[in-house]
Amino acid sequence: MKVKEYTLKDLLVIKNGKDYKSLCTGKTPVYGTGGIMTYVNDKLYSGESILLPRKGTLDNIIYVNGDFWTVDTMYWSIINTKEAYPKYLYLYLSLLDLSSKDSGSTLPSMTFDSYYSVPIKLPSFDSQKEIADFIFQIHAKIDINNKINIVSESVVKTLYDYWFLQFDFPNEEGKPYKSSGGKMVWNTELKRDIPEGWGAENLMNSSLCEDIKAGVDYFETKKYLPTANVNGENITDGENISFDNRENRANMQPIKNSVWFAKMKNSIKHLTIPKSSDWFTDKYILSTGFQGFKCNKYSLSLVHCIVNSNWFENYKDILSHGATQEGVNNEDLKNIKFPVPTGQTLYTFSKIVQPLLERKFSIIRENQELTSLRDFLLPLLMNGQVTVR
DSSP states (O other), rough: OEEEEEGGTEEEEOOOOOOOOTEEEEEEEEEEEEEEEEEEEEOOOEEEEEEEESSSSTOOOEEEEEEEETTEEEEEEEEOTTOOOOOHHHHHHHTSOGGGGGOOSOOOOOHHHHHOOOOOEEEEEHHHEEEHHHHHHHHHHHHHHHHHHHHHHHHHHHIIIIIIIIIIOOOOTTBBBBTTOEEEEEEETTEEEEEOOOOOSSSEEESEEEEOOOOOOOOEEEEEEEGEEETTTTTTTOOOEHHHHTTSSSBBBSSSEEEEEETTOOOOOEEESSSOHHHHHEEEOOOOOEEEEEEEETTTHHHHHTTTHHHHHHHHHGOOOOOSBBBOOOHHHHHEEEEEOOHHHHHHHHHHHHHHHHHHHHHHHHHHHHHHHHHHHHHHHHSSSSSSO
């Protein structure tokens, strides 16, 4: 594959981001080095652009197409579309290690000149388009999968709200229980009315689940998964570890039918592992930054919803050590109690929600496979070792 050599200065013009705080809320995304920060009612530019970090994480290069705004830690660019296909140039830049160009001291940073001096090799425009459009089909599938999971989670949260917060689960006639006059009784532990026959329990000592203790059995090699590697609908592999080099660490063993959350206040992450999870339990060891609960046959769906609620906002008044504490400990969990339904209500809720959780986990796995496929093919395509044809 024939290529032509450039510097980045030949292919785009870099522009500074601006402060957005004087703007009103709108539909235009505002990008920083961590991604979308908020939405405003104005734009810096509209069209295809490559966003380049000025300070902070230098590998978070972003492709956009449409209205956008960037803050002052993120450059934006006008691309020379006569020479470079924007999507291809974005993919090319995303493969580079820019650390050697870093002009910062304690905080990584890049100047215009640092970027402009980056050497670039491009094939013909048609080849650029062919390769980039192929890779972006994979991106599009991952994006669709993420949207499916977001919608599924929204459905689950709505059902949880109606059934377990408003107590309008279906009664024997299929009508909403509380709204249809279902009997409510005062619960002294919860200090509120709950449906007749329901109880109050915590997650540490419950008919729903049991605490998962730290420590693992012997294993050969697995991927280490810290809480930072769980982000919404995505799970990013950590380093390879073995039992021998982690023997003295109190790792957590992921198991089927379990729910996990990150214990630190500023790291609110959740992970639900349903029954169809052999690939996950065989592959990973979890950080002790996670707290895990082993669920019974029908409780996974409800525990998933409880753990996905906002712990610190909803329960900060009853935490044993106050709202300023950075993490949740076992005593906190004993003090946080929830309404627990009758077996029939729990069974019916599980029958509805469990398939959605199974599908969500399946999509997470599919996205990992698609990401691995993309990461494997992209450098081969760009080096001409394989072709789209």
